[in-house]
Amino acid sequence: MTDTIDGLLAAYDERMRGVPAELPRGVTLEQDGPVTRLTGQFRGFVSGPPDLGVDGAALDALIARQCAVFAARGEAVEWKTRGHDRPADLPERLRAAGFVPEERETVLIGRARELAGDPALPEGITLRQVTDDADMRRVAAMETAVWGDDHGWLADDLIARIAAAPDHIAVLVAEAAGEVVSAGWLVLRPGTGTAGLWGGSTLPAWRGRGLYRALVAARATLAVAHGVDLLQVDASADSAPVLRRLGLHAVTTTTPYVWTPPGG
Incomplete structure (x- = not known):
């Protein structure tokens, strides 16, 4: 089934969407009709199945309910959309409700065994898995430097994930002179x-x-050790070509639509 792009897309829809099995402390999962809603994290999250099964005025009402929930909490929210989802006018209706699209990414899928291997590192670079809170803050500081905005929330997110389900996440860092x-x-x-x-x-x-x-190689090796067959990446325009060369296959696109409450 997963030997074709259609098969990989079907595997993505059936096995790779949704939310983690173990949620960090303080994060709550709620179901509202066809969508799943997470509250209590750095920003809320809404996602649905490939076909929401609602359109028109009913879809507008579903979107409005999410805004009302997060307005009451004073939280921003991300509605994760995929390029092949239905109804096709969901992005248009999200924009009409005040959601703002962020950068579109490409969803790529590859076989863990084909990506695994002994990573080739430049001289002076070490690679290791980290779990300490201080290391998560170092990762967040690096991400802040890369992206040019405050990624302090990332440290809190990774710390909470590791506390909730340490066997379900592995954070790796490459270091040069510490x-x-x-x-x-x-x-x-x-x-x-x-x-x-x-x-x-x-x-x-x-x-x-x-x-x-x-x-990629180091994480794929860990994945194989955990019995993982397929790996998924939501890749930026810069990363997607590298991942394609490594053997991953593009199956769809994903665009986050973000709504921020007034004054938020």
Whole structure:
């Protein structure tokens, strides 16, 4: 079934969507009709099945209910959309409700065994898995430097995930003389044979030296050890070509639509 792009897309829809099995402390899952809603994290999250099964005025009402929930909480919310989802006018209706699209990413899927291997590291670089709170803050500081905005929330998010389900997430860092120069994490979906590759950021001065590829290989090796077959990445325009060369296949796109309450 997963030997074709259609098969990989079907596997994505059936096995890789949704929310983690173990939620961090303080995060609440709620079901509202066809969508799943998470509250209590750095920003809320809404996602649905490939076909929401509602359209027109009913869809507008569903969107309005999410805004009302997060307005009452004073929280921003991300509605995660995919390029193949239905109804096709969901993005248009989200924009009409005040949601703002962020960068579109490509969803790529590859076989863990084909991506695994002994990572080739430049001289002076070490790669290790980290779990300490202080290391999560170092990762967040690196991400802040890469993206140019405050990623302090990321440290809190990773710390909470590790506390909630330490066997379901593995954070890896590449270090040079004790400085975190690149990082990425593996998030397992127990019982599905799948996992996600997240993060994958590198300081500008260290790009072009194979660190991104090394982090992919190291995380894929961990995934194989946990019985994972398929790996998923939501890739930026910069990362997607590298991942294609490594053997991952594009199956769809994903665009976060973000709504921020007035004054938020």
